Amino acid sequence: MVLKQIFITNLKEFRKKEGLTQMKLAELCNTSSSYIGEIEIGRKFPSTEMIEKIAQILRIEPYHLFKNNTEKPGDSKNESTYPLLPNSMKTEIREKIDLLVSEVLEKY
Secondary structure, eight states: OOHHHHHHHHHHHHHHHTTOOHHHHHHHHTSOHHHHHHHHTTSOOOOHHHHHHHHHHHTSOGGGGGOOOOOOTTTSHHHHHSTTSOHHHHHHHHHHHHHHHHHHHHHO
């Protein structure tokens, strides 16, 4: 999946998870609902400032909008490299990595 499509998929999922319509998200971002719609169908792509604003409204770190969450178990290199690790340990490692990444992003 290409990065733009990952962004679009994640934006829709996080928006719906927060119970927001395109219109409400647009209102909170101080933009038009047609602009949010254009982003969600891939005709436009937001600026970094708008990505930060969207992420803040969705209560997520901006990098979560670019994270590929559609990989199936066994698809990732780590799954095949460490097949004997229990899934709970893999999940814990991923969560710690996410936390470290967010801490680094906050500094810069």
